[in-house]
Amino acid sequence: xxxxxxxxxxxxxxxxxxxxxxxxxxxxxxxxxxxxxxxxxxxxxxxxxxxxxxxxxxxxxxxxxxxxxxxxxxxxxxxxxxxxxxxxxxxxxxxxxxxxxxxxxxxxxxxxxxxxxxxxxxxxxxxxxxxxxxxxxxxxxxxxxxxxxxxxxxxxxxxxxxxxxxxxxxxxxxxxxxxxxxxxxxxxxxxxxxxxxxxxxxxxxxxxxxxxxxxxxxxxxxxxxxxxxxxxxxxxxxxxxxxxxxxxxxxxxxxxxxxxxxxxxxxxxxxxxxxxxxxxxxxxxxxxxxxxxxxxxxxxxxxxxxxxxxxxxxxxxxxxxxxxxxxxxxxxxxxxxxxxxxxxxxxxxxxxxxxxxxxxxxxxxxxxxxxxxxxxxxxxxxxxxxxxxxxxxxxxxxxxx
Numbered sequence: 230x231x232x233x234x235x236x237x238x239x240x241x242x243x244x245x246x247x248x249x250x251x252x253x254x255x256x257x258x259x260x261x262x263x264x265x266x267x268x269x270x271x272x273x274x275x276x277x278x279x280x281x282x283x284x285x286x287x288x289x290x291x292x293x294x295x296x297x298x299x300x301x302x303x304x305x306x307x308x309x310x311x312x313x314x315x316x317x318x319x320x321x322x323x324x325x326x327x328x329x330x331x332x333x334x335x336x337x338x339x340x341x342x343x344x345x346x347x348x349x350x351x352x353x354x355x356x357x358x359x360x361x362x363x364x365x366x367x368x369x370x371x372x373x374x375x376x377x378x379x380x381x382x383x384x385x386x387x388x389x390x391x392x393x394x395x396x397x398x399x400x401x402x403x404x405x406x407x408x409x410x411x412x413x414x415x416x417x418x419x420x421x422x423x424x425x426x427x428x429x430x431x432x433x434x435x436x437x438x439x440x441x442x443x444x445x446x447x448x449x450x451x452x453x454x455x456x457x458x459x460x461x462x463x464x465x466x467x468x469x470x471x472x473x474x475x476x477x478x479x480x481x482x483x484x485x486x487x488x489x490x491x492x493x494x495x496x497x498x499x500x501x502x503x504x505x506x507x508x509x510x511x512x513x514x515x516x517x518x519x520x521x522x523x524x525x526x527x528x529x530x531x532x533x534x535x536x537x538x539x540x541x542x543x544x545x546x547x548x549x550x551x552x553x554x555x556x557x558x559x560x561x562x563x564x565x566x567x568x569x570x571x572x573x574x575x576x577x578x579x580x581x582x583x584x585x586x587x588x589x590x591x592x593x594x595x596x597x598x599x600x601x602x603x604x605x606x607x608x609x610x611x612x613x614x615x616x617x618x619x620x621x622x623x624x625x626x627x628x629x630x
Contacts, residue, residue, distance in 0.1 A: 230625060231262045233335035233362075235354070237347035239267040239287055242279035242508050245451055245484065247343055247369055249508060250426045250541045252279070255339075257618040260286050264333045266326070266354070268292060268346060279508075288329055292318060292346045315381065323353055335360060337625050339400065340392070341367040345376060345385045352388045363628040366392050367400035367424075370456075370538035371409060375530075390414040398628040400424050405562045406537035422624040426541040427617035428548045428609060432509075434516035436550065439599065441519055444476035445592050447554065448503070448518035450511060451542050452483055453491050456534040460524035460579060464556045465498040467584035475592055480518065482506050515549035520591065525557035525564075527579040535561045544612045547572065547605040552598050554591065556584065572605035574598065 240251035265287040274284050342348050376382035393416035400422045401407040407421050468477045482503045506514055525535040539562040546553050553573030555563045567573040576587045
């Protein structure tokens with residue numbers, strides 16, 4: 230089966246987030262049967278490295294013809310330049326790229342955009358569907374709700390609605406997001422495959438009796454976008470309120486650019502930067518901690534994101550065999566997963582003193598929570614690479630009937 234994977238982000242093993250999830254999901258595809266289309270140019274793809282062995286199977290598109298650095302001197306030009314870029318984009322038919330797609334002749338197209346630009350390009354390339362191949366929309370979170378109600382924002386909304394109404398086979402990261410998008414866009418699929426980040430169980434850390442560190446080590450792996458950060462910041466502040474006899478250390482593993490962005494707020498709170506880990510080192514390094522933190526925003530602005538997005542790191546944390554702590558609102562998809570599987574502790578407040586009280590309880594009763602670690606590992610039988618890859622293959626085959 231020949232598969233075309235379309236999206237603004239390429240699959241890449243060590244980049245985290247959507248890139249990593251895409252790689253873990255679709256790395257079963259033989260490179261000769263794969264074609265990727267992404268906004269990332271060839272030079273950047275080669276620099277990423279962890280796109281191999283698919284680097285040369287990717288084709289790139291350029292959405293904006295005019296690009297320039299935005300600063301206080303040039304920012305007033307941005308609206309005007311955006312209008313020009315959008316006009317040029319509307320006139321461009323991308324015929325060369327369309328011809329390359331037709332020559333590849335995919336059996337199925339998986340469309341996974343995480344930005345408005347990706348949605349606009351999806352419509353440009355697949356609106357008429359000259360391929361006569363099924364197109365499967367795949368959404369990982371609800372980034373769309375932040376779109377402005379301007380000309381472009383309304384266009385993006387209409388394209389997504391058409392995409393979901395027209396195509397009857399969907400892939401979603403979880404049931405919460407599938408329900409949310411079905412209601413918003415008034416669309417009803419025939420089949421949905423709920424699919425999230427799979428893990429390789431063969432190289433998991435060995436079972437061991439955890440020995441509590443002093444200070445108590447809590448690790449967080451991944452980016453700190455706005456849909457995560459307010460909760461993370463509240464948790465970091467809460468650790469400063471712990472009693473003198475109890476000490477806890479929050480260690481952040483993320484890309485250097487993320488640390489530079491957040492350093493001024495986090496370093497005074499004692500957050501330690503642990504560096505950016507290659508994916509094949511993540512689980513062993515997290516296993517060295519006492520507990521693993523996952524966060525989702527409490528802000529009303531990020532409500533649908535917290536509600537609909539089950540984060541990639543959940544399965545990676547389960548594999549790491551350490552206690553999972555979720556600091557997130559009660560309606561968060563992360564907390565729903567943890568409660569349904571009884572595989573971690575949910576702190577459902579952003580009040581720093583209340584968080585501190587719950588952390589004290591966790592530290593003082595650490596050994597009593599180890600059954601949750603066992604439960605987390607047991608959930609992974611449904612999220613092993615073998616199981617997930619088989620589900621995807623069967624679903625794609627079903628879409629061809």
